[in-house]
Amino acid sequence: MTRHRVLVADDHPLFREGVARTLAESTLFEVAGTAASGAEAVEQASRLAPDLVLLDLSMPQGGLWALERIARLEPAPVAVMLTVSEDSEAVFAALEGGARGYLLKGIGGTELVAILQRLMEGESHVAPALAARMLTRMHKPQDAPPDPLSTLTAREEEILRLVSAGLSNKEVARRLDLQERTIKHHMTQILQKLHLRNRTEAAILAQRRWGDG
Template sequence: MSTPPIAATAVSIVIVDDSEVVRAGLTALLSSSPQIKILSEAGDVAGGVATVLHHKPDVVLLDIRLPDGTGFDACRTICRANIDTRVLILTSVADEEMVDNAIRAGAHGYLLKEINGTALVQSIVDIAAGKSILDPAITARVLSLVRSNTPTTRNLIDGLSPQESRVLALIAEGQTNKEVAQAMNLAEKTVKNYLSTVFEKLHVTRRTQAAALYVQSQSSKPI
């Protein structure tokens, strides 16, 4: 079977994963899509950062567990390089603290490797287009941890001011503080202050918990 021609507007990517098997699998999977153009791959932080800075892809698929550091280390370095590459964490780790670390490092998305090929391609395209992505499975797992402690979630959300609600809605979409600040025309420090107030009002300590509560409140709204 011949490989489909690459579209003129295909999203260029670099794959960074310590597993050669995973890299080969992703390459085989994504190469079948005309929407994706794979530029290169790497198996560690040093190689990943060097490859990304050289090729300047639209998106880098980045694993967390790497032999010479973490994906967060690579993410921070890439984000500080002032290039247009957007970072999509692709990992097998479904952990609330890891999601927090990824967001704080500047990642634009966090997906689990159990995602199917069609959804992965669409997520890469969405990330390249400026969207932020958070795996639905992660939101569901965080909800399962906080739901028993939040019997009045709807009331808690309703207690937020319009600005606080807007900040929370954007955080629930997976946006970073910087992206929220840009979207709302606010200083990044102001967004941090809003978040501190939101956390206090919702009785949570992490942005993933706040985002999960927001998602729960929206799903419970009457139609």
């Protein structure tokens, strides 16, 4: 079995060495190199061409800084953040920057190896503690779009209500004691404000909003 070549980048020597040892002892990964900073990670990723790069978020120059540059390599290795940061903005920035996974440092060695293997097979992974928070943020209701009918003047609304009730321009003019050409003028204004093509579309919109008028 071909082992995936990994670069481990973290500024804490004990943690870096521990992760490297865990991966080296598995049958799935080979440690191609280690780095203690973002700049060193970029240099080694370019020189060693690993299959996978593990990046700490808070090392000198930062994991996001390194990720941006490593993602431009040809071919680009699979990039995974391995950090203590649970900041949602950092998670989104990492995933948008090209990271395939975002893992927290509390993960066990066996689980780390299993997840990295799945990532190498094309999957993505976000630490469960962060996934629910991300989903909540992604599905947070957005501000409701403005009601286009709220842009109408009182007279325009009055006319549109009558039109939506099925009255012709002539009948609306008679009902409001106005000239028919005045009603036509108002309808032109209404269609422009609502970005509609004809009075039928305007009537349908009004009926949905106001019922039978």
